[in-house]
Amino acid sequence: MDSSTRQQRIVDRLRVAERVDVADLALALQTSEVTVRRDLDALAAAGALRRVHGGAVSLLLRGEELPFALRSVESTAAKDAMAQVVAGLLRDGEAVVVDSGTSGLAVARALVGRRLTVVPLSLPAAHVLSSSAATTLKVPGGTSRFGEGSLVGPMTEASLRSLRVDTAVITCCGMSVDDGVTAYDDVEAAVKRAAMACARRTILVGEAAKFGRTALSVVCSMTDFDVLVTDSDAPAGPIAQLRHAGVEVLGA
Structure with missing residues (x-):
């Protein structure tokens, strides 16, 4: 799975749960926790989420569009x-x-x-x-x-x-x-x-x-x-x- 697909799936999860955990994402995406952290950092830089201990929380309001970069x-x-x-x-x-x-x-x-x-x-x-x-x-x-x-x-x-x-x-x-x-x-x-x-x-x-x-x-x-x-x-x-x-x- 490429990085854009992983990141899109992370954002989709955030729209539902509003918080994601690194360990759970690594299992769901069948990748390493290091890769998940890298994806979360990229999404944070794009303004889609805020990093917290062990995962991330969404910065997107309900019904809000994704940043152009994503x-x-x-x-x-x-x-x-x-x-x-x-x-x-x-x-x-x-x-x-x-x-x-x-x-x-x-x-x-x-x-x-x-x-x-x-x-x-x-x-x-x-x-x-x-x-x-x-x-x-x-x-x-x-x-x-x-x-x-x-x-x-x-x-x-x-x-x-x-x-x-x-x-x-x-x-x-x-x-x-x-x-x-x-x-x-x-x-x-x-x-x-x-x-x-x-x-x-x-x-x-x-x-x-x-x-x-x-x-x-x-x-x-x-x-x-x-x-x-x-x-x-x-x-x-x-x-x-x-x-x-x-x-x-x-x-x-």
């Missing part, structure tokens, strides 16, 4: 594969909004070198895309969320309202046929809605793990999207419902 190593292969599918849906010359978050950053990486006009909704995505002379960047104004680099607030929303783009690529924190697409922060949700409103076509990107998760702020219904790009582990029932509702579902 999410960036979660399901990286799935995110990169989904990003390639998204890139294949875009034609050269298109104007595209690319949402924030780690999946949005994966999409930005997949678009490097493409002849596109891109509106990135995060500073990390803007930085990645700025390396390509072929890509025209239109970076909206707004407030950059600390630790995330996402652009939010009235200036970002106003910038998006002034545009008409071909495609908006939207990411999410949770998605459910019943509860819809959700985000952990209401300002993030508002920017996502503004991005969708300025686009002729909307693409939702979310790995299978996002199904069944519900965050605090509702963005919209899943059926408001034209396309869902997910991975091969996505649950069959919700996928069938979305296709019946007219959403094109593509697996990575």
Whole structure:
């Protein structure tokens, strides 16, 4: 088991128990206590937990999102594969909004070198895309969320309202046929809605793990999207419902 998988499982345990012990984790993860302590130290440095004698306690409030540094190593292969599918849906010359978050950053990486006009909704995505002379960047104004680099607030929303783009690529924190697409922060949700409103076509990107998760702020219904790009582990029932509702579902 690699370190990112171990750390994700530790965080999952903390969300339930709010405290974990080194010895118990070593047994559950089938690894040494030294390795567990190393993982706990890394998670503490990322702000996900506080080390205590013999283990750790959670610093994440109920319903709070993981730090960007941790999410960036979660399901990286799935995110990169989904990003390639998204890139294949875009034609050269298109104007595209690319949402924030780690999946949005994966999409930005997949678009490097493409002849596109891109509106990135995060500073990390803007930085990645700025390396390509072929890509025209239109970076909206707004407030950059600390630790995330996402652009939010009235200036970002106003910038998006002034545009008409071909495609908006939207990411999410949770998605459910019943509860819809959700985000952990209401300002993030508002920017996502503004991005969708300025686009002729909307693409939702979310790995299978996002199904069944519900965050605090509702963005919209899943059926408001034209396309869902997910991975091969996505649950069959919700996928069938979305296709019946007219959403094109593509697996990575």
